[in-house]
Amino acid sequence: MERINVTRPSLPPIEEYIEEIQGIWENCWLTNNGPKHQQLVTELTTALGAKEISLFSNGHQALEAVFSFFPVGSEVITTPFTFASTTLAIIRCGLIPVFCDIESDFYTLDPECIEKLITEKTVAIAPVHVYGNLCDWRRIAEIAAKYNLKVIYDAAHAFGVVDLGNNAGSLGDLSMFSFHATKVFHTIEGGCLTYNDPTLSKKLAAWRQFGMYDGEQSEIVGTNAKLTEFAAAMGLCNLRHFANQVNLRRSAVFRYRERLLSQPGLILCNEQQGVTPNYAYMPVRIKPEQFGCDRNAIVDFLMRQDIFVRKYFYPLTSDFPICRGNFSIQETPIAREISNQILCLPLYADLTMAEVDRVCDAILETAVN
Ligand SMILES: *Cc1c(COP(=O)(O)O)cnc(C)c1O
Numbered sequence: 380m381e382r383i384n385v386t387r388p389s390l391p392p393i394e395e396y397i398e399e400i401q402g403i404w405e406n407c408w409l410t411n412n413g414p415k416h417q418q419l420v421t422e423l424t425t426a427l428g429a430k431e432i433s434l435f436s437n438g439h440q441a442l443e444a445v446f447s448f449f450p451v452g453s454e455v456i457t458t459p460f461t462f463a464s465t466t467l468a469i470i471r472c473g474l475i476p477v478f479c480d481i482e483s484d485f486y487t488l489d490p491e492c493i494e495k496l497i498t499e500k501t502v503a504i505a506p507v508h509v510y511g512n513l514c515d516w517r518r519i520a521e522i523a524a525k526y527n528l529k530v531i532y533d534a535a536h537a538f539g540v541v542d543l544g545n546n547a548g549s550l551g552d553l554s555m556f557s558f559h560a561t562k563v564f565h566t567i568e569g570g571c572l573t574y575n576d577p578t579l580s581k582k583l584a585a586w587r588q589f590g591m592y593d594g595e596q597s598e599i600v601g602t603n604a605k606l607t608e609f610a611a612a613m614g615l616c617n618l619r620h621f622a623n624q625v626n627l628r629r630s631a632v633f634r635y636r637e638r639l640l641s642q643p644g645l646i647l648c649n650e651q652q653g654v655t656p657n658y659a660y661m662p663v664r665i666k667p668e669q670f671g672c673d674r675n676a677i678v679d680f681l682m683r684q685d686i687f688v689r690k691y692f693y694p695l696t697s698d699f700p701i702c703r704g705n706f707s708i709q710e711t712p713i714a715r716e717i718s719n720q721i722l723c724l725p726l727y728a729d730l731t732m733a734e735v736d737r738v739c740d741a742i743l744e745t746a747v748n
Pocket of ligand 1: 437438439440461462464465507533535536556557558559569570
């Protein structure tokens with residue numbers, strides 16, 4: 380039987396990509412804010428409902444750009460239930476991650492836990508739209524306004540997610556989207572920031588170009604984090620297929636739900652009221668007492684059947700060696716429990732219903748109840 384991976388990048392028809400990059404041989408403009416880059420900015424501004432947008436070589440660099448603008452030693456309230464990047468970006472910029480617990484329906488930052496973590500050193504809240512589930516952004520905005528904090532969303536999972544007309548790209552002070560190959564929309568590697576304050580544009584452009592505003596000298600300690608024309612061209616192609624990709628993913632997710640919803644001990648994520656989802660991931664939480672076997676045993680069993688799932692996110696980033704012992708870390712019991720029970724099942728546009736069934740059969744085989 381064929382191996383089933385947890386994800387698989389989507390690619391446009393090769394002819395479409397060749398057509399898209401043809402112009403690069405004519406103008407010989409390979410990187411540095413070329414025409415493909417500019418066109419992608421225009422198209423993504425619409426797609427993400429953003430006022431302003433800046434592109435980067437990857438999502439992580441985009442996050443670092445933002446965090447690098449705060450004074451060293453400032454505190455950022457964030458979630459430990461995320462990919463390494465969120466926490467790393469904070470630490471690499473000399474800031475202190477303050478870990479806040481999550482809520483158990485959508486695995487996003489629990490607004491009720493934020494206020495007691497705020498100190499005079501707090502400058503920002505950095506929540507994550509985990510699996511494309513939107514954070515409680517209204518409540519977070521209220522808290523941020525009350526304490527004069529910035530809100531920086533890690534929206535790496537939330538491309539195309541819209542809450543009653545509020546696109547993920549319009550929330551908070553800034554949002555970071557990742558265009559990594561495994562994301563629902565990708566540019567091979569790439570990422571962006573969406574934001575409302577137009578005065579940030581020049582600074583972000585300088586940051587990704589060696590800190591240079593005018594091309595002669597570094598005025599801020601930036602880096603090199605530009606998106607190439609080839610990456611932008613991939614994005615222009617993939618944008619045309621995005622809606623279709625989401626539809627295909629949706630079929631797979633609905634099949635998973637149909638097969639797994641009634642199994643005791645398995646908890647699937649509900650859709651959020653009024654939110655248009657992007658079906659980026661297929662998380663399932665396993666409660667070992669009811670299911671009869673724990674998450675790790677399921678992973679091992681599936682692996683023996685050539686089915687590769689992902690413990691995403693495990694461990695908590697607050698348990699990483701870069702954090703333990705280096706920061707005073709608050710216990711986050713909900714995040715810990717979910718991290719021990721969560722599993723992301725294979726999900727991508729080309730996944731067939733037969734493959735979904737094979738994954739479900741294997742999971743249900745491990746159930747005792
Ligand atoms: C993918 C991802 C990132 C990093 O994005 P890159 O484009 O790979 O640098 C950050 N945060 C989360 C939650 C992600 O899933």
